[in-house]
Amino acid sequence: MALMPGLQINIGQQLKLTPQLQQSIKILQYSALEVQQTISTTLETNFMLELDEDGPDEAEEFDAADSEYEEEPINEASETELDIESSDTLSDDLQADYEWEEVYIDSPISNSIKSSNNDDYTAPENYTSAEVTLSEKLYWQSDIYSWSDSQEVIASYIIDDIDDEGYLKTPLEDIMASIQKNEPDLIISIADIEQVLFVIQQFEPTGVGARNLSECLILQLKALPQNPYVVTAIKIIEENFDLLSVRDYKRIKKIYLLNDEELMEVIHVIQALSPRPGREYSSTQGEIVIPDLKLYRSKDGFIVELNQDAFPRLTINSAYIDMAGSLGADNSDTKQIKEQLIEAKGLIKSIQSRGETLLRVGKYIIEKQARFFEEGEQAMQPMVLRDVAESLELHESTISRATNQKYMQTPRGTFELKYFFSTGVSQYGSDDQSAIAIKSHIKQLIEGEDPNKPLSDNKLMALLEEKDINVARRTIAKYREALHIPSSSERKKLNKFK
Template sequence: MKPSLQVRLSQHLALTPQLQQSIRLLQLSTLELHQEVEQMLEQNPFLEAEEDSPTPESQVIQERSAPTQEESRYDADTGAADAAHEAGVGDPEPVSVEQLDFGAGESREDWDSGHDREDFNSLSDTPAARNGANEDDDSDWSERSTFTPSLPDHLRGQLLGMRLAGEDMLLVESLIDSLNEDGYLADTLEEIAERLAFGIEAGAVVTGDAIDPVEAATMREELIDRLRCALGWLQSLEPTGVGARDLPECLVLQLRELDPSPAQAAAIRICQHHLDLLARRDIKKLVTAVAADEALIREAQTLIVALEPKPGRRFARAEANIVVPDVIVQKAGRGWRVVLNPDVMPKLRINDMYAQVLRQHRSQRGGATNGGGDGGAMLSSRLQEARWFVKNILQRFDTIQRVSQAIVERQKGFFTHGEIAMKPLVLREIADELGLHESTISRVTTAKYMNTPFGTFELKYFFGSSLNTDAGGNASSTAVRALIKQFVAAEDPKKPLSDSQLSTMLEEQGIQVARRTVAKYREALKIAPANLRKDI
């Protein structure tokens, strides 16, 4: 082929560094934003944090209402937003903690009434807790983060009073280090012994003392035997059940702490060999397998329900369940208004002293064109970078507030009556109202949270698909899920509602929902199927 030259005209979008930073800051969560701010404060000397008083920039956020030129340019040229889909979760096999969730102190009626049984975390049973808020939404956020000692620290405190030999103490310490957050032993004794033996052999190599292979194998066997003794000491500590290697062992350890009785013995047999039947609530097979009558099986079930399947649950860090909202919804006359949470807004400013020194340096060098050579140009670039960063932070919070206010205006019914009054809403409606692009709305509503009278929710929570009604209108999928939750809460535990019955009840309310859709919504709500909600 003969080489030739061709001239072509084309258009393409060129994102400036400032616009790229604006897009990136917009999609960051609050935690990620503060990490970004800390990193920028370390790198840029012209940027500093203002801790004492609110900055003028923070007041500008509430006054601004129009998008900037960079934001409008981005909204006109970026692609569409990603869609979010919910997926159901099936029951795992074999029987595990997730299949037999019953929190400490719950009654048998609670277990049988159809509460969440697929997740052992009892905090997930309430909508407010699932969204990171307690029932008391008016309390101070700092009061919710009380200090709780960790499970290893709690166990080591008890270990000090056992007066074990030095080597035995170290072995128990090794087991404590192998516990997961639920209090279960994450590694097998053989794996722990292998690690300890490897450390001993590595130390011997350093000192020049070789270990014979036969001697090494004997040492590993001895370590496993001593670890079994150490495991017994660990499992004698409080909370009862800690150090268990699986769910049956954890439950049996707690049952053995109870007074001996026929129900206790039956409960131990069920936990050791027939947890799968208990998970399926197959009362007839349990009667045969345990060789006990139905009344005794029910007594054994009551004992099992009162156990704690996650001994380390109460030592979990409370901070992990706290979500600090980006915006707060407040009552304003007959309506609602959105204000930014000042606790999550970085208070930044330009260091006036450094900026003044740079200006003087420029004037002494004859202006910005030849002022200071490469060093002056680098400092000027850093100063401009700091100004851009502050401006993009302001734009981020401005956009979040505008989008949140638009959501509140569209979902006024929710703030008065709760989720059952939620209306269908899609990203495009908010985008068209504010003159933004759908992808911008998607970024704003991801990992950003709103504090409401009913709890703290992610902004995406207020968007839902539309379902047809007999009256020709539309119902939000969120409101339909709320109705399903109400139906299940009011059902007869001896005759729980099937997905088909729930679909029929929704149709009686004028909402057309297929049985498979009901099943998807039920699984999203972490409500067990009818056969697992039935009172045995």
């Protein structure tokens, strides 16, 4: 059968995302810090976008002036050629770009955004002294040590391979191979590397350069003033570290002929050691969290609003619009101004849409979790993405984007919005309980238990039933493990040597 060209007509539906919608989705899923970075980058490349440093009053006056500009164009030629005022793409929404305060005026939860003091101020806790890294600390000690030429080279390779926690996890054979590859004239052996490593292990912080946990603890014990308990601790770690790891204290007492008091002293010596000696030189600056929403308590309840300090106020540079009006349509500058204007308006709309969505989600969370803000975690209600999506008539993916890496500052602290989402645990004949609330009850019961008689999972189940919380023992065990709380037998052993 011969193949011949032909034409076919097919009818079908296809969904395409406009560039503006794609940008809105991207801006919505950004964190506050990422939005700030996007704004900063756009300000550097788009001359139509600028910061609105005027207060609300000045902005309103500018809106009025802009409206006059729309009603009375500079000349007919500019109106016809550039078509800024009559274009469906640009004119209908131009005025809205400046009305930052009025975007959410219909929202019952926040009908205005308060003015803020934009004075530059840095809190004292944000001023930090210069930090010394672990590598710098080790190199400083190496520089003042009297190495031979070959030992100094070996020391530099070893220090480079020590991780941030102070451990040397690279095998000595690999270090020697690396040195031989990069320093072909240097003749060394494993014994030479071990000799240099022994010296580095005497550096501060004590325990640095260890190849495993037991070696790290032994290095620290050997640096302590020697007494019977320190000597016994060294022997236990060298000979029976596995028994110590599983807290098999009965066998330890039997092997080393210790009574309870002596074993307690030995355990206290070991517990005082640092399993990660390099941590003290790690960065101490906390992660910057910028809340997108702020929650206030008023006499009528709670009020939520956008964090006006999180984002700079944006506006359109009217000077370039006036300039475009005096240029011809064929002018390259006119086309560039139009492109930049579309981009600037699109960014402003995307940020406003993001804020509106966050306010709607924040309002729903406050209404649903009102008891949490009054009573704490134990009053947390079950809530899933589907509930919010159905209530706000949005897609679940939109709610997911609006809650991920978005934070709300509340009287109880700053929380990520997705923190308020929790699955419900079915109850027999009563309302479902939030998993977060159940975990909070378990944590509270364990914190108040008798150290000598820790509560078993069965006992926790019975105590929760007294609070009308009916969950299975395996569920309690799962939540307890999620809270990183050991079993009752493990807690009893730990409490014994506290």
